[in-house]
Amino acid sequence: MPESEYRDIRNLDLFAQxxxxxxxxxxxxxxxQNFPAQIDLITEGEPSDFLHVVLSGAVDLxxxxxxxETSLETVRPISTFILAASIRDAPYLMSARTLxxxxxxxxxxxxxxxxFDLDGAFARAIVAELAQCYRSVIKGQKDLKLRSSLERLANxxxxxxxxxxxxxAFELDFEKRRLASVLGMTPENLSRAFKGLRPYGVTVxxxxxxxxxxxxxxxxxxxxxxxxDVSS
Amino acid sequence: MPESEYRDIRNLDLFAQxxxxxxxxxxxxxxxQNFPAQIDLITEGEPSDFLHVVLSGAVDLxxxxxxxETSLETVRPISTFILAASIRDAPYLMSARTLxxxxxxxxxxxxxxxxFDLDGAFARAIVAELAQCYRSVIKGQKDLKLRSSLERLANxxxxxxxxxxxxxAFELDFEKRRLASVLGMTPENLSRAFKGLRPYGVTVxxxxxxxxxxxxxxxxxxxxxxxxDVSS
DNA sequence: TCGAAGTCTTGATATTTATCAATTTATATG
DNA sequence: CATATAAATTGATAAATATCAAGACTTCGA
Numbered sequence: 299m300p301e302s303e304y305r306d307i308r309n310l311d312l313f314a315q316x317x318x319x320x321x322x323x324x325x326x327x328x329x330x331q332n333f334p335a336q337i338d339l340i341t342e343g344e345p346s347d348f349l350h351v352v353l354s355g356a357v358d359l360x361x362x363x364x365x366x367e368t369s370l371e372t373v374r375p376i377s378t379f380i381l382a383a384s385i386r387d388a389p390y391l392m393s394a395r396t397l398x399x400x401x402x403x404x405x406x407x408x409x410x411x412x413x414f415d416l417d418g419a420f421a422r423a424i425v426a427e428l429a430q431c432y433r434s435v436i437k438g439q440k441d442l443k444l445r446s447s448l449e450r451l452a453n454x455x456x457x458x459x460x461x462x463x464x465x466x467a468f469e470l471d472f473e474k475r476r477l478a479s480v481l482g483m484t485p486e487n488l489s490r491a492f493k494g495l496r497p498y499g500v501t502v503x504x505x506x507x508x509x510x511x512x513x514x515x516x517x518x519x520x521x522x523x524x525x526x527d528v529s530s
Numbered sequence: 531m532p533e534s535e536y537r538d539i540r541n542l543d544l545f546a547q548x549x550x551x552x553x554x555x556x557x558x559x560x561x562x563q564n565f566p567a568q569i570d571l572i573t574e575g576e577p578s579d580f581l582h583v584v585l586s587g588a589v590d591l592x593x594x595x596x597x598x599e600t601s602l603e604t605v606r607p608i609s610t611f612i613l614a615a616s617i618r619d620a621p622y623l624m625s626a627r628t629l630x631x632x633x634x635x636x637x638x639x640x641x642x643x644x645x646f647d648l649d650g651a652f653a654r655a656i657v658a659e660l661a662q663c664y665r666s667v668i669k670g671q672k673d674l675k676l677r678s679s680l681e682r683l684a685n686x687x688x689x690x691x692x693x694x695x696x697x698x699a700f701e702l703d704f705e706k707r708r709l710a711s712v713l714g715m716t717p718e719n720l721s722r723a724f725k726g727l728r729p730y731g732v733t734v735x736x737x738x739x740x741x742x743x744x745x746x747x748x749x750x751x752x753x754x755x756x757x758x759d760v761s762s
Numbered sequence: 763t764c765g766a767a768g769t770c771t772t773g774a775t776a777t778t779t780a781t782c783a784a785t786t787t788a789t790a791t792g
Numbered sequence: 793c794a795t796a797t798a799a800a801t802t803g804a805t806a807a808a809t810a811t812c813a814a815g816a817c818t819t820c821g822a
Contacts, residue, residue, distance in 0.1 A: 342756055363676040364752050370671060382661040382668075388762050391668050414657070421653040425646070428660040429614040435667040436614075436623050439602060442674055443714050444595040446808075475769065482675050484810060489771050504770095504818090520596050524574055530620050679779075707799065716780060721801050736788080736800095 299330050299403070306376055307351055307403055312427055315419035324413050328405045339394040339402070346383035346390055348404040352376065355400025358476065359392040369479040370438075372397070372472065381427060384410050397472065433530075440525045447483045451491045452519035454481060455500065455507060457526055466512065470505040531562050531635070538608055539583055539635055544659055547651035556645050559638045564631070571626040571634070578615035578622055580636040584608060587632025590708065591624040601711040602670075604629070604704065613659060616642050629704065665762075672757050679715045683723045684751035686713060687732065687739060689758055698744065702737040 304325065307313055313321055330353065333339065339350065342361055350357075352375050359371040359379060370392055373379045383390050384407040396402075414421050441450055454477070462468035470477060478488040492502050498518050499511030509515055523530065536557065539545055545553055562585065565571065571582065574593055582589075584607050591603040591611060602624055605611045615622050616639040628634075646653050673682055686709070694700035702709060710720040724734050730750050731743030741747055755762065 361672045361676065361756070363672065363754055363757065366676050368672070368675040370668070370675075382664045385657055385661045386665070386762075388665065389756065391665055391672070391756050415650075415654065418647075418650050418653065421650065421657060422647065424657050425617055425653060425660060428657060428664055429617045432614045432660055432664045432667065433618070433620065433623055435664065435671060436602065439667060439671060439674070440593045440595065440600070440623070442671070443600040443602075444593065444598050448808090473769075485770070486772085486811080487809060490809095493771095522595055524593075524621065524623050525595065530618075705799075717800070718781080718802085719779060722779095725801095 299325060299328060303330055303353055303401075303403065306353060310351070310376055310378070312378060312381075312423045313420070315423060316413070316417045317419070320413045320417045320420060324405055324409050327409055328403055330401060330403045333396045333400050333402060335396055335398045335400075337396045339396065340380065340390050342390050342393045344390055346380055346388065346407050348380075349378055349384040349407055349410050350380055350394070351378050351403040351405065353401040353403055355402075356397040356472075357394050357400060357402070358397050359394050360479070361392050367479070368482065369476055372480070378427070381424065381431065383407075385414065385424065385428075387411065397476075430529075434528075437525050437527075442482055444525075447481060447487060448491050448494050449519060450481045450483075451488070452495060452498070452500075452515060453521050453526055455495075455509065456516065456519055456521050457528070459507075459509060461528070466510065467506060467508040470507060473505070531557060531560060535562055535585055535633075535635065538585060542583070542608055542610070544610060544613075544655045545652070547655060548645070548649045549651070552645045552649045552652060556637055556641050559641055560635055562633060562635045564633050565628045567628055567630045567632075569628045571628065572612065572622050574622050574625045576622055578612055578620065578639050580612075581610055581616040581639055581642050582612055582626070583610050583635040583637065585633040585635055587634075588629040588704075589626050589632060589634070590629050591626050592711070593624050599711070600714065601708055604708075604712070610659070613656065613663070615639075617646065617656065617660075619643065629708075662761075666760075669757050669759075674714055676757075679713060679719060680723050680726050681751060682713045682715075683720070684727055684730070684732075684747060685753050685758055687727070687741065688748065688751055688753050689760065690739075691741060693760070698742065699738060699740040702739060705737070 308321060339357065352373050354375050357373040357379065358369055359373065360367055360369045379394065380390060387407065414424060441453070445453070458470065459468050474488055475485050478485045481488065483491070492500065498515040499509055500515060501508045501510065540553060571589065584605050586607050589605040589611065590601055591605065592599055592601045611626065612622060619639065646656060673685070690702065691700050706720055707717050710717045713720065715723070724732065727747070730747040731741055732747060733740045733742065
C-alpha cells in the first residue's frame, strides 16, 4: 500500500490512536483497489470478509427485497463502511456499489476483530464510530416515520445547503433517481415534490438548487437538530 | 442496590466480563427505582445523564416532531437503552416512557464513559451491543422502505409468533395503538390491515392472533433473515 | 456530430394510506 | 357491578404516493 494512502487511513478517527504495531498488523493483510463506477463491491447476505475504507470516489449502500430496491446510505471519503458486520462477524445487511470511480482499501475483518481485542484505543474508536452510526440511522428512522415526502425533501435540501457552505444556490450531490430512493419515494414523485416546494422559493435546474426564500422554506421544513444535525 | 438486582445487572452481556472493581465502581453511583405505567423517563433533547437498565416491566422509546409521534423501539428486561447517547455524551434522540409498572436501574453516564476507558472487556461488550443495535435499526429501515404496511404487519406477526414459541396462536405483546405506531401506520389502518390478512388465514381476537394457514401467510410476507431475524 | 440509452418530467390514473366521524368493544375505577 | 374512559373498529372521504405511458432533455460513446 502506498505511503500516502497508508497515512490517510492512519489519520482516520478510527485508526488514529491505536498502537503502531497494531496498525501495521491491521494493514499487513490489507489491499487497496481501484474500481470504476457502478461496480458491485459487496452483496447483502454475504459473510463480511473485509472492512472497507473509501479513499476516494463514493459508494452507495442499498438493499433489496422482493424485487424492490432502496438506497440507505452514501459513503464518501474518507470513511469506512460495514463496520458493524465486520465486528460481529455477521452477514452484510446492505449491498454496496461504487457511484463513481473509487479507490477503496480492504482490511480483513478477522484482523479487525483480532486487533480490536488487543488495542483499547482502537476499541474505543470503534465504539465512538458505531455510536455515531447508530444515532445517524435513528435520525433517518425519525425522518422517515415522522415526515411526509415533501417535508423530507425540504429538510434534505436544507442539510445539503449547509454541507455545501450555506449559499442560496448549491449542487445536489447525486442524481435525482438516487435522491428519490434515499428519500424513500419514486423519481416521479421527487419531480413533483420539487414543484411542491416552489411556493417556498425553491427552484431546480439540473442538479443546481436555489433557495430564494430561506425563511419560508425553513418555516415549512421545521428542521430539528435531533433529526437533521449531521454530527452529535 | 439489592444483591439480586446487582447480580441481574452483572449477568447482562454488557457487564458480565468486566473486572469486579470496575463493576463495583460503576454501580456505586447507580440506583434502582420503581415506576408506574405511563411515566416519562427521559425526553429527547435532554443530556444523557444515565444509562438505563430495564429490570422488569417494559419501556417505549418514541420520538416527536411537529406534533406527530412515533414509537421506535420497545425495551424489555433485561436490557439497556440510551447506550449510544451515554457513550457519546450526546443528547437523547428518543424519549422513553414506561409501558407498564417497571423497575429500572440508572447508571451515571459519566461513570459508564470513565470505566469504558479503563476496562477492555467492557469496551468490547459495548461494541458488540452497539453493533447489534445498529444492525437492528438498519433492519427496521429496510422494513420501512421496502415494504407496504400490510407486508410489515404480516412479517411482524411471523416474528412475534416465533418469539412466542412458534404456535399457531399467540399473544401480541402490546396494544394495537402502539403496534400501529411501531409499524408506521395509523390505528385505523392497522385494523384494516388485519382484515387484509384474513385471506392468508390470520384472525385476531383482542390481543390473541391465530395464523391458520402458515404457508399462505409466509408466501405473502416473504420473511427474510436480513430484515426479520432478531439476532445476527 | 449523431444516435442510443438513460434520466427527468408530465399527465392520467390507480393504489395506498390518512383523516374524520360515529359506533362498538374493552378496560378501569369507584 | 355500573359507569366513565379509552381503545378498537367501521364507513365515508380526502390526501399522499405509486404506477404506467409518453415525451423532453442529457449524456456518452462511436
